[in-house]
Amino acid sequence: MDTPGTPFEDEIVVRRIRFSSEESGFAVVDADRGSDELVLIGPLAHLEEREHVKVVGVWHDDKRYGPQVKVSIAESMPPSGDEALLAYLKRVRHVGIKRASNLLDRYGERVLEVIDQDPALAFRRAGLSHPRSREAAKSWAALRSTRALHLLLAPHGLAWLVPRIAAEYGDRAHEMVRKRPYELTSVFGVGFQIADTIAKAAGIPRDSPGRRRAAVVHVLTEAERDGSTCLPVPELVSKAGTLVGGAPPDAQLLHDMVEHEDLVLEDEAGALWAYRPPTWKLEAELADLIGRLADSRPSLKPAVVAEEDLTPAPEQAAAVLAAFTSRISIVTGGPGTGKTATIRLICAAAKAQKKSVTLVAPTGRAARRMAESTDMEASTIHSALGWIPGQGPTKDEIEGDVLVVDETSMANLELLVTLLRAVGAVTHVVLVGDADQLAPVGAGKPFAELVATKVVPVAELTHIFRQAAGSMIVRGAHAVRQGQMPDFAPHEGLQRDLFLIERDDPAAALDEIESLVAQRLPKHYGIDPVTDLQVFAPVYRGALGIEALNTRLRSALNRGGEPVLGGRLRIGDKLMLSGRNLHELGLMNGTILRLLDHRDEKLIVSADGMVVELPDEEAPRLQLAYACSIHKGQGIELPVAIVVAHPQAGPYFLRREMLYTAMTRARVATLVVGTRAVVGRAAGTPDTSRRYSRLAVRLASD
Numbered sequence: 001m002d003t004p005g006t007p008f009e010d011e012i013v014v015r016r017i018r019f020s021s022e023e024s025g026f027a028v029v030d031a032d033r034g035s036d037e038l039v040l041i042g043p044l045a046h047l048e049e050r051e052h053v054k055v056v057g058v059w060h061d062d063k064r065y066g067p068q069v070k071v072s073i074a075e076s077m078p079p080s081g082d083e084a085l086l087a088y089l090k091r092v093r094h095v096g097i098k099r100a101s102n103l104l105d106r107y108g109e110r111v112l113e114v115i116d117q118d119p120a121l122a123f124r125r126a127g128l129s130h131p132r133s134r135e136a137a138k139s140w141a142a143l144r145s146t147r148a149l150h151l152l153l154a155p156h157g158l159a160w161l162v163p164r165i166a167a168e169y170g171d172r173a174h175e176m177v178r179k180r181p182y183e184l185t186s187v188f189g190v191g192f193q194i195a196d197t198i199a200k201a202a203g204i205p206r207d208s209p210g211r212r213r214a215a216v217v218h219v220l221t222e223a224e225r226d227g228s229t230c231l232p233v234p235e236l237v238s239k240a241g242t243l244v245g246g247a248p249p250d251a252q253l254l255h256d257m258v259e260h261e262d263l264v265l266e267d268e269a270g271a272l273w274a275y276r277p278p279t280w281k282l283e284a285e286l287a288d289l290i291g292r293l294a295d296s297r298p299s300l301k302p303a304v305v306a307e308e309d310l311t312p313a314p315e316q317a318a319a320v321l322a323a324f325t326s327r328i329s330i331v332t333g334g335p336g337t338g339k340t341a342t343i344r345l346i347c348a349a350a351k352a353q354k355k356s357v358t359l360v361a362p363t364g365r366a367a368r369r370m371a372e373s374t375d376m377e378a379s380t381i382h383s384a385l386g387w388i389p390g391q392g393p394t395k396d397e398i399e400g401d402v403l404v405v406d407e408t409s410m411a412n413l414e415l416l417v418t419l420l421r422a423v424g425a426v427t428h429v430v431l432v433g434d435a436d437q438l439a440p441v442g443a444g445k446p447f448a449e450l451v452a453t454k455v456v457p458v459a460e461l462t463h464i465f466r467q468a469a470g471s472m473i474v475r476g477a478h479a480v481r482q483g484q485m486p487d488f489a490p491h492e493g494l495q496r497d498l499f500l501i502e503r504d505d506p507a508a509a510l511d512e513i514e515s516l517v518a519q520r521l522p523k524h525y526g527i528d529p530v531t532d533l534q535v536f537a538p539v540y541r542g543a544l545g546i547e548a549l550n551t552r553l554r555s556a557l558n559r560g561g562e563p564v565l566g567g568r569l570r571i572g573d574k575l576m577l578s579g580r581n582l583h584e585l586g587l588m589n590g591t592i593l594r595l596l597d598h599r600d601e602k603l604i605v606s607a608d609g610m611v612v613e614l615p616d617e618e619a620p621r622l623q624l625a626y627a628c629s630i631h632k633g634q635g636i637e638l639p640v641a642i643v644v645a646h647p648q649a650g651p652y653f654l655r656r657e658m659l660y661t662a663m664t665r666a667r668v669a670t671l672v673v674g675t676r677a678v679v680g681r682a683a684g685t686p687d688t689s690r691r692y693s694r695l696a697v698r699l700a701s702d
Contacts, residue, residue, distance in 0.1 A: 002059045003059065004058075004059055004060055004061045005059065006058065006059045007058055008055065008056070008058060008059055008069045009054075009055070009057075010033055010054075010055060011033070011077065012032060012033045012038060012055055013033075013050065014029055014030075014031055014047050014048065014049050014050060015029075015030045015032050015049065015050075016029070016049060017029055017030075017047070017048075018565075019565045019616055019619065020044070021616070021619065026041075026042065026043065026044070026045065026619075026620040027040075027041070027043075027045045027047065028040070028041050029041075029044050029047060038067075038069055039066075039067070039069070040055065040057070040068070040069045040071050040074075041060075041070055041071065042057060042069075042070055042074070043074065044071060044074050046076070046150060046162050046163075047074060047076070048087075050084060051076060051077075051084070051087075052076075052077040052084055053074050053075065053076055054073075054074070054075045054077055055069065055073070055074050055075075056072055056073040056074075057069045057070050057072050057073070058070050062567045075150075076147065076150045076151070082104060085100075085104055085109075085111060089103055089104070091143060092136050092139050092140050092143060093135055093136050094123075094128055094132045094135060094136045094139075095126065095128075095136055099126040099127055103122065106126075107122075115140060116144070119137035119141070120134055120136075120137040123136040123137060123140075141171045142166070142170075142171050145166065145171045145173055145174050146166055146173075149165060149177060150162055152174060152177050152178060152202075153177070158194065161184075165177060165184075177198065178202045179202070181198040181199040181202060181204065182195050182199060182210050182211060183214075185214050185217060192214060192218040196211070199211065206244070207246060209253060209256075211244060212240065212244055212247075212248075212253055213253065213256075213257055213262065215240040215241075215243040215244045216236065216240050216249050216253075216254070216262075216274075217262065218240075218243065219231070219236055219239045219240050219243065220274065220275070220276045220279075221276065224276070224443040227440075227442070227443060227444070227445065228443065228692035228693065229279050229280075229283050229443045229444050229693045229694070229695070230266075230273045230279070230280070230693070230694060231273070231274050232273060232274075232692070233254070233265065233271075233272035233273065236274045237249055237254075254274070261277055262277070263276070263277070264276075264280040266280075266694070268694070268697065273692075279413070282413050282417050282443075283413060283444070283694065283698065285417050286413060286416060286420070286444075286695060287695060287698035289420040289421065289423075290328060290420070290450070290456065293420070294326070294327065294328055294455060294456050297327075298324065298326060298327055298428065299327075299426035300350075300353060300355060300402070300428055301324065301353060303324050303352060312341075312342075312345055313338065313463050315333075315338075315461050315462065315463060316341065316345060316459070316461065318459050319331045319345075319430075319461070320342070320345050320346055320349050322457035323346050323402065323428060324349060324353075324428065326428070327428055327429065328428070328429045328431070328456045329428075329430055329431070329456055329457040329459070330430075330432075330447075330450055330458045330459065331343075331430060331432045331433075331459045331461065332432070332434060332435045332447075332458065332459070332460055332461065333434065333460060333461030334434060334436060334461075334464075334477060334481055334664075335434075335473070335474045335664045336464045336474040336478075337463060337465070338461055338463070339434075339461060341465075342432070342461065343359075343374060343404055343406065343430075346404060346430060347359075347374055350401060355401035356400045356401050356402070357400055357401070357402045357404060358398055358400030358402070358404070359376055359378035359379070359404050359406070360378065360379055360380065360381045360383075360403065360404070360405050360406070360419075361378065361406040361407050362380065362381055362407055362415065362635065363380060363410070363590065363635040364591065365635055365636065365637065366406055366407040366635055366637075367380050369406075370406045381411075381418075381419050384398050384422075385398070385418065385419070385422055392418075393418060395422060396422065397422055397424045398424065400424070400427060401426070402427070402428045403428070403429045403430070404430045404432060405419065405431050405432060406432045407433055407635065408431040408432060408433035408447045409433035409434055409437045409438075409440065409445075410433070410440050410634055410635055411440055411447060412443060412444050412445075412446070413443050413444030413446055413695075414442065414443070415440075416444075416447075431447060431450070433447050435447060435448045435451040435452075436481050436660060437634065437661045437664075438631060438657045438661045439657070439687075439691060441631060441634075444691075444695065445691055445693065446695060449695050449696050449699075453700065455699045455700065464478065470493065470494055470495050471494075471497055471498075472486075472487070472488075472490075472491075472495060472498035473497050473498045473663060473664065473669075473670050475494070476488070476498045476663060476670075477663050477664050480656060480659055480663065480682075480683045481656075483656060483683060483684050484683060484684075485676075485680045485684075486498065486663070486679070486683065488500040497668060497670065498663070498669070498670050498672075499669065499671045499672065500671075500676060500679065501516075501671060501672070502674070502676060503646070503673060503674065504675060506543040506646060507543070509544055509644075509646050509648075509673055510543065510544060510548065510552060512673055513535060513549065513552075513644070514552050514553060514556050516671065516673075517535065517553055517626070517642065518553070518556040518557055521533060521669075521671075525668060525669065527668075530574045530594060530626075531594065531638075532638055532639045532640060533638065533639065533641070534592075534627075534633060534636055534638055534640075534641050534642070534665065535553065535627035535628070535642045536627070536628065536629070536633055536642065536644065536662040536665070537549060537627055537628075537630075537644040537649050537650075538629070538649055538650040538653040538658060539649060539653055542648055542650065543649075544644050544646050545650070546629060549626065549627035549644070550624040550626050550627050553626035553627060554570070554624060554626055558570055558572045558573055558574075564598040564603075565598070565619050568619070569595055569598075570595070571596070571597060571598065572594070572595060572596075573594070573595045574592065574593075574594055574624070574625050574626050575593045575594070575595055575622040575625050576592055576623050576624075576625035577590065577591045577593060577618075577621055577622060578590070578621055582618070587612065590634070590635055590636075592608075592625055592636065593605040593607045593622065593625075594606045594607075595622075596611070601615065602615055603615075603616065603622070630661055630662045631658075633662070633665060634661060636665050637667065638665065638666065638667070639666060639667055639669070640666050640668055640669050640670075640671070641662065641669075641670045642670075642671045642672075642673060643659070643662040643663060643671070644673055644674055645659070645678040645679045645682060646678060647675060647677075649674065651678045651681065651682075654682040655685050655686060656682060656683055656684070656685055656686045656687065657686070657687045658682070658687075659679070659682040
């Protein structure tokens with residue numbers, strides 16, 4: 001092996017596929033290079049055993065598995081030699097080893113060329129009947145189309161997309177990609193630059209309308225990933241022009257896109273706004289759903305009921321009254337202001353009227369907290385909707401006289417629309433959350449907009465109750481909400497649960513975090529360092545980024561874990577499900593897991609007290625989670641949190657909403673490691689990244 005980081009480029013033969021995920025394209029492959037045996041990892045799921053492949057990558061030294069090649073490009077080569085040709089021919093339907101050998105004996109190295117000229121005739125000559133030769137010819141066409149797709153996409157590291165594209169377009173897939181490569185940006189989420197490279201290789205001119213249309217769609221898609229539902233047309237045109245590096249899209253092109261239903265334009269007092277059609281429909285539908293609920297007659301009697309051990313504050317009483325006198329209402333407030341107690345009061349009031357209550361939340365963890373605090377059943381939104389992957393909701397209506405949704409600030413546009421579609425004809429809806437937390441992942445921030453517009457009754461809980469008022473976390477969080485530096489100094493009468501540990505040197509800060517996580521905090525608080533403690537950081541790269549933290553903390557907490565699936569995962573690892581919701585298993589994007597075992601091609605994981613079996617193909621969706629981003633950890637609540645606030649950890653990314661959200665994840669103690677200056681800057685800097693949305697405008701016009 002060459003030294004780690006040394007480039008690798010050579011031809012290999014695939015000997016064995018250890019692990020492969022069609023969805024992500026990741027695979028672990030044993031290969032031969034002459035007499036040398038290699039282990040390859042990367043986007044290799046398109047490869048098959050005995051296939052000849054040209055590989056480009058770099059050498060990597062895995063601590064458990066030794067030398068590996070991290071592959072960036074794996075390009076299948078035309079089969080040559082008897083063994084490779086026989087393996088290829090056997091993949092054709094009805095052509096076994098005997099007929100493959102007959103074809104090879106008859107035509108030799110020209111066998112593929114001869115079959116291409118007239119597949120049905122060639123297979124009849126090999127001994128197949130007329131019906132079977134036609135089926136074999138059809139199988140041959142699909143096989144050749146797939147190979148053509150590989151040749152188109154593999155040089156760009158996109159061979160893992162071949163199964164998806166083939167499923168979408170069938171035997172004409174390679175022609176579609178060659179002639180309309182920019183469809184990859186909208187249909188399959190490929191970046192514009194990669195689609196542009198494929199188009200250039202296919203000879204499509206840079207000034208083609210298709211290229212500029214794709215740029216428009218790509219800019220809007222990226223805006224949605226950043227949280228917007230739409231963009232002002234001047235900004236859209238400017239960004240698309242920068243992307244294509246030439247003339248920006250003109251009015252005629254935008255008009256043509258509208259005509260072909262690829263774009264929606266809306267005029268607001270002379271200002272044009274642009275949407276992708278699906279997102280426009282969702283935003284309009286959400287405004288309509290909320291408007292209908294707000295205008296409809298309530299079905300419950302006014303009620304304010306106090307539990308025996310709970311006397312409501314005026315704001316809480318107002319929230320309960322609104323829940324019963326309006327079909328839709330909102331409860332919002334920071335930590336310690338009694339949101340959970342208000343939910344209990346609403347449940348008690350419903351019980352007094354002999355009405356049923358359904359409790360839901362966006363995540364399983366939030367649903368369990370809700371159930372524990374109310375002593376009632378609670379579920380995830382997707383579970384309440386009977387969600388089936390690939391099919392969507394199976395329940396047309398959620399049962400219950402009152403529907404209470406906790407942690408609604410985590411719900412993006414699509415999720416809230418999906419939920420409100422299923423609200424019954426007389427059901428009252430209460431949305432509960434903290435409008436000052438981070439905006440949800442995905443397009444839109446509907447909860448915060450509803451709070452701001454007040455088009456439905458909003459109960460803003462501001463009184464900090466006595467028990468919570470003694471917490472430095474609560475006091476510090478409210479200071480951050482107001483743009484002020486949190487107070488880390490101990491005070492008599494206050495519970496010291498908020499700490500600042502100042503470390504200017506990044507290496508010293510990393511050492512401090514390892515010591516806190518692996519030794520001092522578990523010993524001091526009697527907690528499990530994996531399940532009861534979470535490290536949050538604003539960025540992935542750098543000396544104190546999430547990747548560096550995960551490497552160090554895994555070494556400290558799970559050094560001897562048994563490697564599985566090529567060594568990327570270890571038994572005992574703390575993991576997070578990323579980029580995917582497994583509704584049928586109750587696992588959502590951002591769920592924290594612990595890897596317990598690996599057997600029978602299944603990963604056995606625990607998640608919030610449940611033990612779940614995941615098929616191996618889900619492995620690429622599992623990321624180390626000893627440390628995670630604040631966005632990914634938004635739904636987490638656990639005893640102890642460590643927040644990294646250091647100049648070497650993306651200080652300009654750490655803003656008020658992120659700091660506030662991270663500080664309030666812990667019930668027992670929050671420790672901030674870094675510098676006072678970074679904390680003060682974050683508290684004083686609101687998130688200025690504009691999320692464009694016109695939900696408020698729609699609500700006001702209804």
